Amino acid sequence: MSAVWDAYAAAQGAITGLGLADWILPTLLVLLAAAAISWVFRALVIAIAGATWRPMLKSMPLTASFGLLVVLLYAIVAIFAPLIAPFGEREIVGGEYLPWDSTHLLGTDNLGRDMLSRLIYGAQNTVGIAFATTFLGFVIGAVPGLIAATLGGWVDQGLSRLVDILMAIPPLIFALLLLTIFGTSILNMVLVIALIEATRVYRLARAVAGGIVVMDYIEAARLRGEGLWRLIAVEILPNTAAPLVAEFGLRFCFTILLISALSFLGLGIQPPTADWGSMVRDNATLITFGDVTPLLPAAAVALLTVSVNFIVDWMLHRASGLKE
Amino acid sequence: MTEPLLSIRDLYLEGASDGVWTPIIKGVSLDLQRGEVLGLIGESGAGKSTLGLAAMGYVRGGCRITGGTITFDGEDLTKASEATRRALRGRRIAYVAQSAAASFNPAHKLIEQYAEVPADLMGRPRAEVEADAKTLYDRMRLPDPENIGFRYPHQVSGGQLQRAMTAMAMAARPDLIIFDEPTTALDVTTQIEVLAAIRDIVEQFGTAAIYITHDLAVVAQMADRIKVLLRGDEVEEADTRTMLATPQEDYTKSLWAVRSHARPAQPAPPDGATPVLAMENVTAAYGRAVVLHDVTIRLHAGRTVAVVGESGSGKSTAARVLTGLLPPSQGEVLFRGQALPPSYKSRSKDQLRQVQMIYQSADTALNPKSRIREIVGRPAQFYGDLRGEALTQRIRALMEMIELDPDQYLDRLPGELSGGQKQRIGIARALAAEPTVIICDEVTSALDQLVAEEILKLLDRLQAELGLAYFFITHDLATVRAVADEVVVMQQGRVVEAGEKAAMFQPPHHPYTELLLSSVPEMDPDWLSSLLAARAAEAG
Numbered sequence: 114m115s116a117v118w119d120a121y122a123a124a125q126g127a128i129t130g131l132g133l134a135d136w137i138l139p140t141l142l143v144l145l146a147a148a149a150i151s152w153v154f155r156a157l158v159i160a161i162a163g164a165t166w167r168p169m170l171k172s173m174p175l176t177a178s179f180g181l182l183v184v185l186l187y188a189i190v191a192i193f194a195p196l197i198a199p200f201g202e203r204e205i206v207g208g209e210y211l212p213w214d215s216t217h218l219l220g221t222d223n224l225g226r227d228m229l230s231r232l233i234y235g236a237q238n239t240v241g242i243a244f245a246t247t248f249l250g251f252v253i254g255a256v257p258g259l260i261a262a263t264l265g266g267w268v269d270q271g272l273s274r275l276v277d278i279l280m281a282i283p284p285l286i287f288a289l290l291l292l293t294i295f296g297t298s299i300l301n302m303v304l305v306i307a308l309i310e311a312t313r314v315y316r317l318a319r320a321v322a323g324g325i326v327v328m329d330y331i332e333a334a335r336l337r338g339e340g341l342w343r344l345i346a347v348e349i350l351p352n353t354a355a356p357l358v359a360e361f362g363l364r365f366c367f368t369i370l371l372i373s374a375l376s377f378l379g380l381g382i383q384p385p386t387a388d389w390g391s392m393v394r395d396n397a398t399l400i401t402f403g404d405v406t407p408l409l410p411a412a413a414v415a416l417l418t419v420s421v422n423f424i425v426d427w428m429l430h431r432a433s434g435l436k437e
Numbered sequence: 438m439t440e441p442l443l444s445i446r447d448l449y450l451e452g453a454s455d456g457v458w459t460p461i462i463k464g465v466s467l468d469l470q471r472g473e474v475l476g477l478i479g480e481s482g483a484g485k486s487t488l489g490l491a492a493m494g495y496v497r498g499g500c501r502i503t504g505g506t507i508t509f510d511g512e513d514l515t516k517a518s519e520a521t522r523r524a525l526r527g528r529r530i531a532y533v534a535q536s537a538a539a540s541f542n543p544a545h546k547l548i549e550q551y552a553e554v555p556a557d558l559m560g561r562p563r564a565e566v567e568a569d570a571k572t573l574y575d576r577m578r579l580p581d582p583e584n585i586g587f588r589y590p591h592q593v594s595g596g597q598l599q600r601a602m603t604a605m606a607m608a609a610r611p612d613l614i615i616f617d618e619p620t621t622a623l624d625v626t627t628q629i630e631v632l633a634a635i636r637d638i639v640e641q642f643g644t645a646a647i648y649i650t651h652d653l654a655v656v657a658q659m660a661d662r663i664k665v666l667l668r669g670d671e672v673e674e675a676d677t678r679t680m681l682a683t684p685q686e687d688y689t690k691s692l693w694a695v696r697s698h699a700r701p702a703q704p705a706p707p708d709g710a711t712p713v714l715a716m717e718n719v720t721a722a723y724g725r726a727v728v729l730h731d732v733t734i735r736l737h738a739g740r741t742v743a744v745v746g747e748s749g750s751g752k753s754t755a756a757r758v759l760t761g762l763l764p765p766s767q768g769e770v771l772f773r774g775q776a777l778p779p780s781y782k783s784r785s786k787d788q789l790r791q792v793q794m795i796y797q798s799a800d801t802a803l804n805p806k807s808r809i810r811e812i813v814g815r816p817a818q819f820y821g822d823l824r825g826e827a828l829t830q831r832i833r834a835l836m837e838m839i840e841l842d843p844d845q846y847l848d849r850l851p852g853e854l855s856g857g858q859k860q861r862i863g864i865a866r867a868l869a870a871e872p873t874v875i876i877c878d879e880v881t882s883a884l885d886q887l888v889a890e891e892i893l894k895l896l897d898r899l900q901a902e903l904g905l906a907y908f909f910i911t912h913d914l915a916t917v918r919a920v921a922d923e924v925v926v927m928q929q930g931r932v933v934e935a936g937e938k939a940a941m942f943q944p945p946h947h948p949y950t951e952l953l954l955s956s957v958p959e960m961d962p963d964w965l966s967s968l969l970a971a972r973a974a975e976a977g
Contacts, residue, residue, distance in 0.1 A: 329802040333866070336760055336781055337819060338789045351806035 151179040173427060180423030187417055191236040200227035202234040203385045210399060213406075220406055223395050228406060234387040235410060240417070242303060242382065243369040249307035250368070251361060254314025259345045259353070261315075262322035273319070279312045285374060292380045302381055306371055310364050317360050321353040355428065362425035366418040373414060389414050440511070441468040442612055442645050443492055448505035450487060450496065450669075461487050461500065463669045471612065472643040476660030476677070478650060478692075480885040481856075483666040485649045489615045492647055493530045494522040510612065527554040531606035535618040537598040541590040548586030551605045559609060566608070573604040576641070577634045596627035600634050607638060613645045620655060624747035624912065625956040632658055632958075633969055651885065653692060654958035657681055658965040665689050677962050691887065693960075700897050702922045702938045706737040711774045713738040713906050714759065714792065714874045719768035721758050728754045729765070730930045734908075736874060739900065741907040743921035743938075745914065745953065751930035752910045756876045759908065760794060790820045793867035797879035799859030803851040809862055810847040816869035835865045839895065857888035864895065868903070876908045881916060893919050914957045918942065926950045 155178040159170050173181075190197060199218075200206050204226060211221040219228035261269040279287075291305045325331065326349065334348050373390025375381030382388035384395075389410035396407035450462040462484045469475050477485040487500065494514030496502060507514040509530065514522055526532075534540040542550060548570055556566040567586070574582035577600040590598060599619055606614050619635065620628040636659060639646050648659045656663055656677075663680045665672040665688070673686050684690050712735035721729040729751045736742045744752045757763040759770055761781030770777045772791060778784050793816075796802035803812055814832045817823045823831050836843040839861040851859055860880060867875050877896070881889035897920065899905060909920055917924055917938070924941040926934040926949065934947040946954065955968060 329796040329798065330804045332762065333794065333796070333802060336762070336789060336794060337816060337870070338781075338784075338786050339819070347807070348804055352804070354806075 147179055148175055151175045151182060154178050154182045169431075172431075176423040177427035180420035180427075183416060183420035184424065187236055187240055190233055191240050194233045194237045198227075198230035198233040200230040202226075202231060202387050204230075210396075219409065222392070223398070228409070231387040231392060232389075232410060232413060235389045235392060236413070238382055238386055239369060239372060239389045239414070242299065243365060243372055246303045246306045246372070247310060247361060247365045247368045249303065250310030250364065251314050251357070253307060254311030255318040255357060258315040258318025259322050259349055260341070262319045262326050263341060263344055263349060265326075269319075272315070276312045276315050279308070280316075284309045284371070288371065288375060289378070289380060292375070297380050297383060299382060302372070302375065306368055306375075309371075310368060314357075314360065314364065318353065318357060321356050322349050325349050325352045355431070359425045359429045362421045362428070366421055369414055369417065439470065442471045442473075442510060443467075443469040444506075444508040445488075445492065446506045446508070448488070448491060448507065449503045450484075450491060450500060451503050452487075452497075452500040458501075461669050462491070464505070465666070465669070465671050466505075467664060467674075469613070469645050469647065471645055473662070474639060474646045474648055474660045476648045476650065476656035476663040477666060478653060478656050478663060479666035479672075480651060480887065482668065484669040485666050486617055488666070489617050489647055489649045490532075492613070492615060493526055493532060495526070527611075528559065528609045529611050530613045530615070531609070531611040533599075533602050533606050533614060533616045533619050535621055537602040537619075538590065538595060538622075540602060541598060543590050546587055546589055547593070547601050547605075551586060551601075551608055554605075555608045570604065570608070573607055573638075574601070576638055577601070577604045578630065579604075594627070596623050596631055599623065599631050603631075603635055603638065607642065607644070610642060611644065613647070614639070616646060616648045618650050621650065621652070625914075625958075626747065626952055628655075628958075629956050629965070629968070632965060635659070636965070652958065654960050654964070657960050657962045658958060665692070681960055681962065700919065703740055705922075705937055706740065710737060712736055712771070713773055714908065715771045716755065716758060716765075717768055717771060719755075719758055719765045719770070721754060721763055721765040723763070727766075728930050729758065731768070732927075732930070732932055733768075734925050734932070734935070736906050736908055738873070738906055739904045740922040741900065741909050741920050742923045742925060743909045743911060743917040744925045744927060745911060745917055746927035747912060747953075749929065750927040752927050753878060754930075755927070756794070756878055756908065756910055759876060760792060786820065790816075790870045791873045792876065793870050793872040793874070794876045794878065795860075795863045795867050795880050798883050799851075799856060799863050802863050803859060803866075805851055807850070808847070809849050809851070809854075812851070812862060813847075813865045813869055816866060820870050831869070835869055838868060838899065839865045841865075855888075856884055857891060860884065860888075860892055861895065864892075864899070868899065872905070874906045874908060876910070878910045879912070880909075882911065882913060889916075890919075896920065914954060926953065 152175060155170070155173060155175070158178070158181070159167060162170050205224060206227050207217065207221050207225050209221065209223055209225050211217055211225070213220045217227050217229070219232065222228055222231065257272050261272045282290075288302075288305050288309060291308075292301060295301045295305070331344065331348055334344055339348075369389075372381050372388070373393070376388045376390030377394045379391075379394075381390060384391060392410040393407055399407045445465065445467045447464045447466055448462055449460065449464055451458040452461045453459075465484075465488060467475065467488075477488060479485045487497065490497065491502070491507060492509075494507060494509070494517065502515055505515070509525065512521070514525075541547070548567060551570045552563065552566050555561045555569070556563050570586055571582050574585055579585050579597055579600055585593065585597070585601070593601065603614075603616075603619070616635065620631050623631060632655065638644075646659075648656060650656050650659075660677050662674065663677050664674040665680075665686070667688055672688050673680075673684070675685075680689070681693075684693055715733070715735040717733050719729055719732045720727065732751070732755060734742060734744065734755065744755060746752045754763060758765050761770075761777065761779065761784055764779035770779070772788065777788055781789065810832060813835050814823075814828055817831045817835075818828055821831070832847065833843040836846065841858060841861055846854070846858070851862065854862065863880075880896075881892055884892065893916065896907065900907065907920070909916075911917060921938045924934075924936065924938050925932055926941075926947065928949050934941070934950050941950070942954075944951075958964060
């Protein structure tokens with residue numbers, strides 16, 4: 114139990130204000146190391162990038178570089194999870210709540226499964242499902258949003274009021290309700306969350322496109338006799354892309370949180386599939402003993418959220434055309 | 438000679454774009470005596486607004502002063518603390534911006550905003566300040582000076598707002614006022630009133646002023662001296678009369694010459710000829726607001742009809758009816774004698790092709806995410822069904838027509854072109870459809886004079902080569918003189934006078950046409966005074 118003891122002692126040190134050397138210095142060191150790694154990563158990316166991307170990458174702040182690096186690492190971990198994980202996702206490898214040691218780097222969980230392996234598989238499940246859900250939400254949200262803005266009139270009224278009705282129900286309760294009706298499966302969860310996210314995406318796409326459709330070049334395209342599809346795909350979508358991509362990053366984070374929340378409540382990704390949200394719930398007992406292990410999945414969600422937002426900030430900055 | 442009120446010596450100023458500092462003002466000096474009005478003139482990008490703001494010791498974000506001094510009443514503003522500079526602004530130096538509508542806070546009444554400097558900052562009694570405001574509103578010839586201050590900015594007209602802003606600048610009786618294009622956004626008839634009011638009040642209080650504009654005729658009325666700027670450099674400076682009579686530099690001479698451009702009108706079409714495009718007895722409305730009343734305009738092949746009027750006259754609405762964007766409630770649009778469907782949605786591809794449009798602001802008329810190749814090529818591809826090599830050839834031919842090098846420009850985005858070049862791309866897009874009629878909606882009003890003249894010459898040449906007919910909407914009578922064969926004058930949704938150009942510029946005129954014609958500023962520095970005298974005599 115030495116790790117628990119150390120953490121406990123450190124926590125106590127921080128609380129009594131004597132933990133300067135224990136907490137502030139390591140934190141600074143971690144931040145410095147992150148900055149250094151981001152800097153190296155940016156230099157590396159610039160070196161291998163083609164001429165078209167290079168000017169854009171050179172303007173990339175360190176935060177965005179850090180975000181890109183983290184997202185890339187998550188992607189690698191998720192894709193190659195079976196190769197990286199030391200044990201199987203559902204394999205019971207030892208006693209319950211084993212401490213951190215050389216075989217089980219992060220100990221074991223409430224059923225004696227390897228924590229590190231489950232964290233790695235969790236990246237696959239949580240991030241993969243969240244990505245698919247967000248993507249689906251964008252397709253079923255942005256397309257009607259753009260159509261409503263372009264056509265206006267009754268189409269706009271009808272779609273917008275429908276979305277208003279859906280948005281009037283609190284999202285978590287709405288999700289619980291729908292999942293109770295249709296049953297808990299990963300497919301149902303993806304569809305339900307995508308629908309909820311789509312209402313938000315619809316509002317954004319419609320609002321942004323609303324500013325574009327009044328432009329003279331849209332009028333010129335209409336007068337040329339262009340069809341609806343061409344108007345949206347060529348004239349409107351490229352000009353709304355920047356805020357939509359930025360929103361994608363934010364929505365992606367909200368989706369992870371919503372999936373984690375549902376899993377925590379037992380309606381999300383079902384055991385024994387590894388999922389960061391349910392991993393926190395399953396091992397929550399350990400928190401009482403001052404062990405940080407159950408918080409690691411939460412930290413994984415937090416790190417990804419922060420990283421995605423770093424990238425989003427940079428994109429928003431670029432899209433708004435702001436100069437320093 | 439007494440100590441000048443404002444003295445700028447060898448001012449250098451830089452602006453940053455994408456982290457690179459580029460010079461905006463390159464060593465300009467100026468002196469301004471008390472009570473003197475200096476006109477700053479130049480094209481966009483000449484640095485005249487930046488210089489005007491620098492005279493207040495103010496530098497826009499992303500810019501910095503790199504050399505020189507700005508001495509106001511003995512104090513060097515480049516070295517003074519920000520607090521000192523702030524204490525001067527509004528009290529001793531005031532600023533009147535181009536767009537009063539954008540400069541007033543829409544949530545507060547005019548007089549509240551007027552009182553900010555004298556009452557809130559200088560601590561004068563509120564009642565005294567309000568009484569003073571009413572006096573100034575009266576001097577600025579605002580209607581109902583007693584009560585107009587208690588209205589909100591949206592409740593008064595643009596010209597009145599501009600005068601209210603000048604009154605506000607006068608509130609603290611400053612030593613210096615910077616006028617930054619105060620009448621550029623106004624109609625000619627309104628412009629006269631504002632110009633006269635500004636000139637009177639500056640004279641009455643002996644205020645020194647810097648008057649920034651791109652319009653030579655306006656500056657000739659207002660300034661004692663004129664300084665010409667070009668890309669951050671001084672071209673020349675002289676007394677107004679000397680400058681107008683004998684400009685020294687080539688650049689100044691070219692500015693002076695622009696207004697003389699005109700092409701001879703074409704002979705009138707034979708009686709009974711079928712107009713190529715016509716609107717017959719059209720009445721049109723937005724919701725319940727009727728904006729066109731029984732308007733008939735006919736356009737014959739190869740000719741130019743100039744539709745003139747002030748904002749709100751319905752001239753742009755006429756274009757929307759012609760293109761089918763606004764179906765008329767009565768009357769019809771005829772193409773070669775055949776009625777066109779009222780809405781563009783029911784017009785055939787060929788009917789749409791025949792009538793093309795060029796817009797006022799090339800910035801919003803071109804999709805910022807499309808390459809020039811795509812913008813110019815799309816109509817050719819869409820209407821002419823051109824593909825591959827044939828399409829490329831057509832695009833290149835179009836670029837040659839508008840005098841832009843295809844190799845250099847085809848793969849650029851609109852943002853990488855200058856204003857004049859963008860307008861040329863707008864023309865190329867219209868030409869790509871091989872139309873019979875092009876509707877030109879204020880195509881030159883957003884451009885500098887020299888660039889505008891180039892565009893007009895290009896349109897002239899294309900008309901001669903391709904036999905196009907132009908429906909030319911403008912508020913600028915100099916442009917009408919330059920391009921029109923036939924003139925239609927509109928006021929409040931009605932055609933008040935129409936006829937051949939030669940006849941229209943000869944008396945007798947309809948009273949409104951007369952008002953419009955006489956309101957166009959002339960280069961003569963005595964023009965405004967004599968016009969006001971003549972109008973006063975008529976009224977009296």
